[in-house]
Amino acid sequence: MNQSWDPKLYSRDAAFVPSYGVDLLSMLDPAEGRSILDLGCGEGTLTEKLLSLGWTVTGIDSSEEQVRAAVTRGISAKVMDAENLQFDETFDCVISNAALHWMKKPEKVLDGVWKALKVGGTFIGEMGAYGNVESVVQAANNILVERGFEPDQFNPWYFPSLDEYSELLLARGFIISSIQAFNRPTELPGDILDWLTIFAQSFATPLRNSEKKDFYCEMRERLKKPLLSDEEKWIVDYVRLRFKVARLV
Numbered sequence: 140m141n142q143s144w145d146p147k148l149y150s151r152d153a154a155f156v157p158s159y160g161v162d163l164l165s166m167l168d169p170a171e172g173r174s175i176l177d178l179g180c181g182e183g184t185l186t187e188k189l190l191s192l193g194w195t196v197t198g199i200d201s202s203e204e205q206v207r208a209a210v211t212r213g214i215s216a217k218v219m220d221a222e223n224l225q226f227d228e229t230f231d232c233v234i235s236n237a238a239l240h241w242m243k244k245p246e247k248v249l250d251g252v253w254k255a256l257k258v259g260g261t262f263i264g265e266m267g268a269y270g271n272v273e274s275v276v277q278a279a280n281n282i283l284v285e286r287g288f289e290p291d292q293f294n295p296w297y298f299p300s301l302d303e304y305s306e307l308l309l310a311r312g313f314i315i316s317s318i319q320a321f322n323r324p325t326e327l328p329g330d331i332l333d334w335l336t337i338f339a340q341s342f343a344t345p346l347r348n349s350e351k352k353d354f355y356c357e358m359r360e361r362l363k364k365p366l367l368s369d370e371e372k373w374i375v376d377y378v379r380l381r382f383k384v385a386r387l388v
């Protein structure tokens with residue numbers, strides 16, 4: 140997957156991502172323990188909130204740049220592939236906000252989370268669900284097809300349905316306390332070009348660098364109809380999957 144992260148741009152144009160993640164914090168029960176793994180911690184905004192709530196937090200992320208930014212904030216974070224988690228210790232809890240949909244091998248992720256949890260530990264997550272940012276995926280696919288490319292290989296996202304992900308969780312042995320899928324139309328703080336430049340890089344993989352800006356602009360044009368409101372606000376068709384599960388054996 141062709142995706143890089145710029146922590147400064149992320150903090151400026153995607154601060155709403157960790158802000159929405161705060162909802163997950165209310166699903167944590169301090170009585171369930173104190174040690175927590177933040178899976179896909181990014182530049183550490185949510186991780187910092189966990190620290191301030193008294194949790195002993197370890198963050199992991201696949202992006203060196205994001206981990207460096209998190210460490211600069213005083214967070215214990217390291218670069219690690221979530222599809223190949225490697226820990227000597229185990230945690231009371233694993234939390235993940237807006238990261239699991241970047242991981243296309245969910246069985247491997249769930250296996251690693253299972254092994255990283257103590258018996259009795261909980262896993263709380265939120266990710267894109269089936270249909271998430273469908274307008275964006277459609278626009279990217281259509282443009283790539285028109286330019287002679289087969290688009291599926293450039294789609295970096297995994298957005299499972301509630302039934303699909305429930306089955307994976309149960310198959311790994313988790314007990315599901317709660318799981319829900321819901322629409323969350325999400326207003327962007329600025330122009331959708333900023334969002335596309337941060338999040339949709341993988342779709343531009345087959346293009347020359349000199350063609351990428353034009354590709355994002357073409358996407359922007361096509362997204363006006365479904366996503367630009369009468370008040371000139373970009374409202375993206377997010378659909379979320381949120382769950383809390385436990386490892387009991």
Ligand code: BEZ
Nearest residue numbers: 237266267271272338377
């Ligand atoms: C999400 O949080 O759902 C998301 C973020 C970036 C790209 C696609 C989806």
